[in-house]
Amino acid sequence: QVQLVESGGGVVQPGRSLRLSCEAAGFTFSDYAMHWVRQAPGKGLEWVAVVSKDENNKYYAASVKGRFTISRDYSKNTVFLQMNSLRVEDTAVYYCARVNTGWSGDFWGQGTLVIVSS
Amino acid sequence: QSALTQPPSASGSPGQSVTISCTGTSRDVGGYNYVSWYQQHPGKAPRLIIYEVSKRPSGVPDRFSGSKSGNTASLTVSGLQAEDEADYYCGSFVGGNILVFGGGTNLTVL
Numbered sequence: 001q002v003q004l005v006e007s008g009g010g011v012v013q014p015g016r017s018l019r020l021s022c023e024a025a026g027f028t029f030s031d032y033a034m035h036w037v038r039q040a041p042g043k044g045l046e047w048v049a050v051v052s053k054d055e056n057n058k059y060y061a062a063s064v065k066g067r068f069t070i071s072r073d074y075s076k077n078t079v080f081l082q083m084n085s086l087r088v089e090d091t092a093v094y095y096c097a098r099v100n101t102g103w104s105g106d107f108w109g110q111g112t113l114v115i116v117s118s
Numbered sequence: 119q120s121a122l123t124q125p126p127s128a129s130g131s132p133g134q135s136v137t138i139s140c141t142g143t144s145r146d147v148g149g150y151n152y153v154s155w156y157q158q159h160p161g162k163a164p165r166l167i168i169y170e171v172s173k174r175p176s177g178v179p180d181r182f183s184g185s186k187s188g189n190t191a192s193l194t195v196s197g198l199q200a201e202d203e204a205d206y207y208c209g210s211f212v213g214g215n216i217l218v219f220g221g222g223t224n225l226t227v228l
């Protein structure tokens with residue numbers, strides 16, 4: 001069965017960096033694009049970034065463009081989110097999701113919590 | 119890109135039907151048949167229940183249905199059950215390769 005497991009969250013000071021990982025299993029990783037989506041405490045979903053199945057295309061939300069980088073490692077079946085220059089407003093649970101048709105996310109991980117605080 | 123507009127709350131009694139709206143613009147909901155809906159129970163990850171406006175993934179009960187008219191998409195939950203009580207989010211592809219979500223609707227089963 002499809003499984004997505006995020007890791008790498010934690011508490012970090014504003015301006016610092018953090019790298020999140022999402023390990024995929026149960027499907028052919030190279031056949032699917034992957035999303036990162038976040039959810040601030042008590043708030044709604046916010047799309048963060050997407051990487052195409054061949055890694056040739058990467059797109060970002062305006063709120064993270066220039067600070068976050070999405071990438072993937074096919075040997076590890078893992079998608080990453082490198083987060084630099086973190087801000088308090090980046091505090092959220094970060095989910096990875098497999099991309100289905102029409103950019104929908106058909107399978108989601110359990111999420112990893114990032115807290116940006118001094 | 120602004121979030122899609124959803125009512126903050128909705129409610130219905132067991133067995134009834136409830137419809138949740140999701141309003142966007144011609145650049146997102148109205149421009150593509152790429153609207154999806156997600157169910158999220160407290161403390162859990164979102165679950166896809168509708169994609170491409172009206173298609174249901176395997177395992178999603180047919181009590182859940184989706185539609186679209188112009189710039190507004192809708193999710194209808196028929197035959198409400200206690201376990202349908204959750205937050206519901208719509209999402210849409212946006213021209214320019216962006217994904218946008220609605221603010222979410224909290225559905226209460228009375």
